[in-house]
Amino acid sequence: MQRTLILNCNNKIGENVMVCGWVSVRRDHGKIVFLDVYDRSAIVQVVVTGELAGDLHPQDVVCITGNVAKRPENLVNLNLETGSVELQASKIEILSKAEELPFDMGGKELDLQLPTLLDFRSLTLRHPKVKAIFKVQEVTIDAFREAMKKKDFTEFQAPVIIPQTAEGGADVFEVKYFNHKAFLSQSPQFYKQIMVGVFERVFTVNKTLRAEPSVTTRHLTEVTTLDAEFGFIENWLDVMEMADYVIKYIFERVGRECGETLKMFGVTIPTVPEKIPMIKLRDAQEVIFKRTGRDNRKEPDLEPEDEREICRWSKEEKGSELIFVTHYPVKKRPFYTFEDPEDPGYTLSFDLIGRGTEWLTGGQRINNLETLERNAKEWGVDLKKSELYLQAFKYGMPPEGGFSFGSERIVMHVLGLTNVREASLFPRDMERVDVRLSTLK
């Protein structure tokens, strides 16, 4: 018999069908047993005799043959997509038995501590509420692609093994590369800039790997970043506008396609006005000082608490849960960042901050070879190994800029998760690569 998707049972009342999937819940009344069975399309109630139900348990994989019946009016379950029908089983084939589960997977919430959630990742990912996070991730990345393509950007694949770090920082993974030393990419920065010389407008979705010894709720060592870079910009505001467009595009699709998930998490898409507000770093610090008395006006960056405060301000005063903070000091940014000719010492760069943390960094880049080389020297970045990068500027590079989103952070904040690890299928951090590293000693 042909297999039917559970969702299609709604249209097959009176028909004999076979559905295949996993058992999620068993409600045993003795002579009659109700099973909740789900496949990729939906969940359905299966009515079985006690005899036929045998010792079926949650997560057993089954193929059930039976008759699709309309439920009596008073027994319709409005919480279920297929709640107006049920499958009256005549035959159950067990494809795979599951061992006893370490915790209850049947509830609406999966109330586990983070280490348990990750120790049993293959199983916990199956929980509807956990699974839903990664549909949001999929839509987020897909929406990014779609948004970029609509603006005539070309997608490219950036390398993962690199000869030299883009940021000049120390926090990169070193790899043994035959008889040499190489590094794992902590950003596709150099390559996306090179690619502007090729396709003019480019974007890339890839893994960036960071060896920062940061154990926090918002850091991962393996991140999926959404990068874009484009040439012939009028000025840096073009770059910001593009980022504004992209994030709204993502919000629009997540809002439209993941409504059930948003409801499940009790959240709404962040509210943003027609144009996401912007504020210079110094002005933000002034605002924070006025509001809290905390004086960080001499600092080159915002502290986490400042980021939360400026978000509160933005929401109250500007009606926006996102805000661009601009003009970070030259010294605080990578060597390729464009200095504002009208505000020397500060860059034409920006962070997009939302719901308390950074989502994105972007800005205009230096497209003049001499300035770039001078800066690299001053920053202590040895570009000998990055000849290809300089080459791109040697042979003609228009004014350009770009930005980079952390996709996990977008998903985390849209869903109101308290830890980025929850927004990563298989999160890597200082203490875990699938298994806890401490258990491998």
Added chain:
RNA sequence: GGGACCGUAGUGAACUGGUUAUCACGUCUCCCUGUCACGGAGAAGAUAGCGGGUUCGAUUCCCGUCGGUCCCGCCA
């Protein structure tokens, strides 16, 4: 790299310087043909992370150790 806090059945939590360490979910047995995270009755399951100390007595207080969480620095 710096700091704060936590460690109790499979899971999530509670309590306690004193006799059988509590609850919920899960598991097992029995009852139940309309439940939908079904319900009811019963049972098993924890040498309180580990080591040491204080004490008549420690799961509880102290120290060490291992494991974990959070905050800061840094970043997406």
